[in-house]
Amino acid sequence: MNKNELTAEIIRRLEQVYPDALCSLTYEKPHELMIAGRLSAQCTDARVNIVTKDLFAKYRSIEDFANADVDEIAEIVKPCGLYKTKAKSIVGMCRQIMQDFGGEIPDTIEQLTKLEGIGRKTANLVLGDVFHKPAVVCDTHCIRICGRLGLTKNKEPQKVETDLRKILPPEKSSDFCHRMVLFGREFCKARGERCGECPLSDICKSCKKSKT
Numbered sequence: 001m002n003k004n005e006l007t008a009e010i011i012r013r014l015e016q017v018y019p020d021a022l023c024s025l026t027y028e029k030p031h032e033l034m035i036a037g038r039l040s041a042q043c044t045d046a047r048v049n050i051v052t053k054d055l056f057a058k059y060r061s062i063e064d065f066a067n068a069d070v071d072e073i074a075e076i077v078k079p080c081g082l083y084k085t086k087a088k089s090i091v092g093m094c095r096q097i098m099q100d101f102g103g104e105i106p107d108t109i110e111q112l113t114k115l116e117g118i119g120r121k122t123a124n125l126v127l128g129d130v131f132h133k134p135a136v137v138c139d140t141h142c143i144r145i146c147g148r149l150g151l152t153k154n155k156e157p158q159k160v161e162t163d164l165r166k167i168l169p170p171e172k173s174s175d176f177c178h179r180m181v182l183f184g185r186e187f188c189k190a191r192g193e194r195c196g197e198c199p200l201s202d203i204c205k206s207c208k209k210s211k212t
Contacts, residue, residue: 006203010203018179018183024045025125034126036048038089050079062098063103108127121137124161140190145188146163187200195207
């Protein structure tokens with residue numbers, strides 16, 4: 001089985017296990033996903049979802065965030081860690097959107113990554129979920145699992161993204177990354193992976209090595 005065939009089989013199996021490839025961050029408006037993505041750096045999605053419930057109730061629009069007091073936002077997002085930096089970048093990115101993009105979130109990775117605090121991971125998340133464009137979200141789950149499966153030898157997010165773009169069908173790439181998160185939480189954990197119950201164990205490079 002070559003890498004393209006392996007990728008196709010992984011996608012097929014994960015689609016069966018996780019038919020609904022939903023983003024684990026809770027949001028209703030496009031800018032909320034962008035902000036939640038920023039808050040998720042070095043923080044669990046579960047904690048982000050708790051914090052954003054109050055945050056998005058108080059600040060309803062991009063304009064609200066652009067005009068917000070950084071210290072007030074910092075106090076709300078404090079449980080997410082790095083709260084001063086995150087609060088500053090949230091206000092900064094929303095001001096940029098108001099000033100440079102007429103209040104509308106840009107729809108290219110080049111423009112998104114020019115926003116304060118937005119890296120390729122969050123930019124890809126927005127591209128895939130908001131604009132439904134081909135996107136590869138390389139979070140810790142994706143990097144870890146794709147390495148174990150033999151889809152990449154790299155560990156740097158952008159290099160993993162480049163590797164995956166070569167083998168993932170563009171129309172399935174965003175959902176594939178969402179399924180990686182679900183799969184990583186249930187089976188292929190950072191520690192205590194459940195290889196004996198894993199639906200991919202027979203085609204997993206890491207699992208085969210552990211048996212030799």
